[in-house]
Amino acid sequence: MRDGRVLSGSRQMNTQAVQRPWKKAALADRVASHVIRFCAFLAIVALILIFVFIGREALPLLTSQEVHKEADLARLLLPQPASSGGAAGFTWQPVSQTPKYSLLPLFVGTLKVTSIAVLIAIPLAVAAALYTSEFAPPLVREVLKPCIEILAGIPSVVIGFFCLMVVADWLQGVFGWTYRLNAVTAGVGLSLAVIPIVFTVAEDAFTSVPQAFREGSLAMGASAWQTASRVVVPAAVPGVLAACVLGFGRAIGETMIVLMASGNAAIISWLPSDSVRTFSATIAAELGEVVFGSAHYHVLFFLGAFLFVFTFVLNLMGRWWVVQLQKRLQGGS
Amino acid sequence: MRKGTGIGGMFMVSMMALACAVIVAMVAIIIGNILLHGAGGISWEFLSRAPEAGMTRGGIFPAIFGTAALVILMTIAVIPLGVATAVYMHEYAPKRSRMIGLVRLAIQNLAGVPAIVFGLFGYVFFTKFVGAAIDRGLYGGELVYGQPAIVWAALTMALLTLPTVVVATEEALRAIPQSYREVAYALGATRWQMIRRVVLPQATGGILTGGILAVSRGSGEVAPVMFTGAAYFLPELPRRLHDQFMELGYHVYVMTTQSIDVEATKPVLYSTVLVLLMLTFLLNFTAIMIRSRIRRRLRHDR
Amino acid sequence: MIDEPQIARPGEKAQEDGSIRSEALQVRHARQQILKGITLAARRGEILSIIGPAGAGKTTFLRCLNRMLELDTAFEIAGDVLLDGRSIYARDVPVAEVRRRVGMVFSIPVPLPLTVYENLAFGPSLGGAKRNSWDEKIEAALRAAHLWDEVKDRLQEPARNLSGGQQQRLCLARALVLRPSVLLLDEPCSGLDPVSTARIEEALQQLKKDVTVILVTNNVKQAARASDRTAFFLFGELIEVDRTESLFTTPRDRRTADYISGRFG
Numbered sequence: 035m036r037d038g039r040v041l042s043g044s045r046q047m048n049t050q051a052v053q054r055p056w057k058k059a060a061l062a063d064r065v066a067s068h069v070i071r072f073c074a075f076l077a078i079v080a081l082i083l084i085f086v087f088i089g090r091e092a093l094p095l096l097t098s099q100e101v102h103k104e105a106d107l108a109r110l111l112l113p114q115p116a117s118s119g120g121a122a123g124f125t126w127q128p129v130s131q132t133p134k135y136s137l138l139p140l141f142v143g144t145l146k147v148t149s150i151a152v153l154i155a156i157p158l159a160v161a162a163a164l165y166t167s168e169f170a171p172p173l174v175r176e177v178l179k180p181c182i183e184i185l186a187g188i189p190s191v192v193i194g195f196f197c198l199m200v201v202a203d204w205l206q207g208v209f210g211w212t213y214r215l216n217a218v219t220a221g222v223g224l225s226l227a228v229i230p231i232v233f234t235v236a237e238d239a240f241t242s243v244p245q246a247f248r249e250g251s252l253a254m255g256a257s258a259w260q261t262a263s264r265v266v267v268p269a270a271v272p273g274v275l276a277a278c279v280l281g282f283g284r285a286i287g288e289t290m291i292v293l294m295a296s297g298n299a300a301i302i303s304w305l306p307s308d309s310v311r312t313f314s315a316t317i318a319a320e321l322g323e324v325v326f327g328s329a330h331y332h333v334l335f336f337l338g339a340f341l342f343v344f345t346f347v348l349n350l351m352g353r354w355w356v357v358q359l360q361k362r363l364q365g366g367s
Numbered sequence: 368m369r370k371g372t373g374i375g376g377m378f379m380v381s382m383m384a385l386a387c388a389v390i391v392a393m394v395a396i397i398i399g400n401i402l403l404h405g406a407g408g409i410s411w412e413f414l415s416r417a418p419e420a421g422m423t424r425g426g427i428f429p430a431i432f433g434t435a436a437l438v439i440l441m442t443i444a445v446i447p448l449g450v451a452t453a454v455y456m457h458e459y460a461p462k463r464s465r466m467i468g469l470v471r472l473a474i475q476n477l478a479g480v481p482a483i484v485f486g487l488f489g490y491v492f493f494t495k496f497v498g499a500a501i502d503r504g505l506y507g508g509e510l511v512y513g514q515p516a517i518v519w520a521a522l523t524m525a526l527l528t529l530p531t532v533v534v535a536t537e538e539a540l541r542a543i544p545q546s547y548r549e550v551a552y553a554l555g556a557t558r559w560q561m562i563r564r565v566v567l568p569q570a571t572g573g574i575l576t577g578g579i580l581a582v583s584r585g586s587g588e589v590a591p592v593m594f595t596g597a598a599y600f601l602p603e604l605p606r607r608l609h610d611q612f613m614e615l616g617y618h619v620y621v622m623t624t625q626s627i628d629v630e631a632t633k634p635v636l637y638s639t640v641l642v643l644l645m646l647t648f649l650l651n652f653t654a655i656m657i658r659s660r661i662r663r664r665l666r667h668d669r
Numbered sequence: 670m671i672d673e674p675q676i677a678r679p680g681e682k683a684q685e686d687g688s689i690r691s692e693a694l695q696v697r698h699a700r701q702q703i704l705k706g707i708t709l710a711a712r713r714g715e716i717l718s719i720i721g722p723a724g725a726g727k728t729t730f731l732r733c734l735n736r737m738l739e740l741d742t743a744f745e746i747a748g749d750v751l752l753d754g755r756s757i758y759a760r761d762v763p764v765a766e767v768r769r770r771v772g773m774v775f776s777i778p779v780p781l782p783l784t785v786y787e788n789l790a791f792g793p794s795l796g797g798a799k800r801n802s803w804d805e806k807i808e809a810a811l812r813a814a815h816l817w818d819e820v821k822d823r824l825q826e827p828a829r830n831l832s833g834g835q836q837q838r839l840c841l842a843r844a845l846v847l848r849p850s851v852l853l854l855d856e857p858c859s860g861l862d863p864v865s866t867a868r869i870e871e872a873l874q875q876l877k878k879d880v881t882v883i884l885v886t887n888n889v890k891q892a893a894r895a896s897d898r899t900a901f902f903l904f905g906e907l908i909e910v911d912r913t914e915s916l917f918t919t920p921r922d923r924r925t926a927d928y929i930s931g932r933f934g
Binding site for chain 1: 375376377379380382383384386387389390391393394397398400401447448451452454455456459460466469470473474475476477478479480481482483484485486487488490491492495496526529533557558559560562563583586587588589590593594616617619620623624633636640643644647648650651655
């Protein structure tokens with residue numbers, strides 16, 4: 035393959051007998067080129083395949099008559115009459131005489147847990163990131179950054195275990211709730227999983243603010259805090275937004291912590307101390323028992339497709355904001 | 368640097384320092400707690416024997432073996448694929464082509480896909496589609512690969528950790544001075560020769576870092592393997608690609624949530640968690656050490 | 670006694686005088702014309718130096734002669750370059766072959782992160798030639814680069830350990846191991862002390878009867894003392910080329926005179 039556009043000259047060179055080892059090298063080069071291009075292409079293919087295959091299993095929910103006997107989009111989203119003819123409600127009870135597939139309990143559960151997680155994680159992580167970037171003595175940096183890396187490396191099943199075994203008891207000891215495993219327990223654990231990514235992205239954003247910005251502010255007599263709050267933070271806003279969005283995406287997609295520490299009860303309650311069930315935990319808990327090809331199966335895949343698309347969009351937003359941040363900082367300086 | 372002047376400023380700064388302290392404390396508490404309750408149970412026997420008496424005694428060797436086997440298979444798949452992708456982006460694609468952007472976008476989005484979605488994908492694509500096809504083609508319809516198997520779990524995990532390897536390799540490639548490549552070309556090397564003889568040897572440290580980080584993630588994530596091959600209790604160790612396997616993380620999950628007598632299994636549980644934690648911790652630590660040594664060496668050379 | 674490097678290439682037809690010639694060579698980059706049609710030749714037995722201010726296109730021109738320019742796909746090249754009467758841009762000519770016949774030394778010494786020996790053996794090893802045949806060629810190249818005595822006991826050391834001047838001579842030897850017909854040097858002495866510079870210039874003087882040498886230099890004085898013919902480039906054009914003494918004493922073009930006398934540069 036020829037690089038560049040070359041308008042070749044007049045005469046042809048005699049194809050002299052190029053020695054065989056060089057020819058072997060040329061062949062190896064061509065083969066390697068094809069193999070490498072193919073491998074890189076696989077990354078794109080993989081993403082497309084995920085989209086296709088999960089979508090394929092989710093689609094019957096919208097299109098198949100067979101599935102519609104049990105569940106359809108309306109039944110997922112709108113209130114359904116209770117089986118015994120009582121008041122209309124939202125229930126998630128796929129395994130019962132008349133399966134009920136309302137998504138609202140799961141939605142409420144997901145919202146509760148992720149809100150708690152994000153409410154804990156974002157302030158902590160952003161504050162720590164700002165501190166590390168602007169104020170911290172080197173010693174603190176040497177301790178905190180490895181801590182964050184360690185936290186990022188702790189498997190979520192371990193965090194879930196810790197919440198279930200320890201945090202649940204503590205919280206119950208302090209607050210005296212009815213249920214040990216509830217949205218708060220799971221939320222606390224989830225925040226541990228979210229903190230590393232929020233911290234990393236936010237800290238990157240803060241440190242990429244050019245030093246010139248700070249120097250300008252300090253030269254005018256502002257204190258370090260005033261500089262940080264009035265110059266650095268506003269400049270880094272797209273990056274901080276990206277951090278929040280990516281953290282939120284992480285929280286929504288996380289499974290093991292919620293599976294182990296949330297109590298797994300699909301109820302509608304706005305009380306944080308009640309057990310909850312999230313989308314991801316539902317999939318994990320029920321896919322093992324489901325009949326391949328049944329309506330329940332397709333509903334679970336529908337949830338999976340929703341998670342995939344939602345986190346995909348969140349990711350794109352996050353990345354877009356990071357790009358905006360870079361543009362803004364490079365344009366200004 | 369002058370600290371915040373005025374009460375407001377000083378208050379905010381100390382709140383931020385408090386946030387740091389809280390994070391550090393949380394990490395310390397988790398590790399401390401697990402260390403405290405789990406260290407007692409760790410012994411050579413624990414690590415080398417199979418579970419007994421309903422998981423209340425014995426060891427977790429099969430889970431360790433299964434995790435190791437999973438991770439080895441995953442590495443065989445993910446390292447060549449990840450390195451090739453990074454090499455393509457950095458060495459092959461024309462400078463401002465759309466392909467680089469597309470591949471990078473794909474990798475970034477793969478990195479954001481939730482682990483449970485990977486599990487779903489692994490289940491429906493590898494076991495139900497590819498596995499079933501293999502069964503039809505090679506085994507005349509007999510159920511061999513069309514069910515949870517260690518090879519499918521490994522491939523699912525490889526997809527999950529692909530971005531880690533790609534990012535680490537790219538970082539390594541970027542650190543290699545362009546002049547090395549020019550020298551190789553000027554001496555008559557083909558592009559592949561240049562990559563094989565100059566670039567890849569220099570990038571080995573970064574690739575190793577990426578591989579170790581991938582292994583660390585692969586040994587800790589549970590959701591992707593729940594439906595693609597992990598099992599709670601198996602009488603034998605996995606020997607063939609289509610066998611199921613026991614895994615440390617999955618073991619912890621099931622034991623924690625479905626054990627009949629939680630109190631009795633508590634010691635074993637804690638020790639298992641400690642083993643898993645130490646494993647991932649050790650791997651991460653090694654990767655970070657290698658990476659900082661590489662970065663230090665690069666700073667010297669410049 | 671210093672060995673002469675033997676330049677003999679297998680299976681060559683007539684006209685192997687190592688001459689290299691560009692014909693109306695044009696280069697465009699991002700819609701800017703970098704070279705505006707250069708026709709220039711160099712042959713064995715004399716060192717051709719190319720002088721001119723920064724941005725004149727000297728390095729760009731040089732990189733066309735061994736097809737290194739096309740590594741950046743943003744460049745568009747038109748015209749031709751003939752080596753021994755044959756076009757190096759012809760479709761059936763392997764690029765790697767051209768680069769082996771036309772060697773290059775860069776302005777900064779770039780030793781590969783290998784031992785001295787491995788650096789020198791890199792070129793031949795690409796073709797998988799027999800190891801035994803390398804040692805003679807390596808010694809010959811080191812002698813031609815005036816480096817043999819200094820490194821003959823240090824061949825297994827990392828090349829990084831050598832001094833700057835030694836590293837650049839190593840790069841020169843490395844290019845010579847392949848026994849190229851033409852040697853291109855792009856400001857090779859730019860970071861070097863006068864002693865190392867003198868060594869390299871001596872080495873080139875002895876090489877010129879076996880290898881066609883083209884030397885790009887920013888240092889007008891170096892061109893004056895080290896070359897036999899000099900070409901003056903300005904804004905992508907070849908303004909004039911002549912025997913070095915003539916060019917420096919009686920330049921035909923006013924711009925040449927101005928540049929040489931330092932009125933601009």
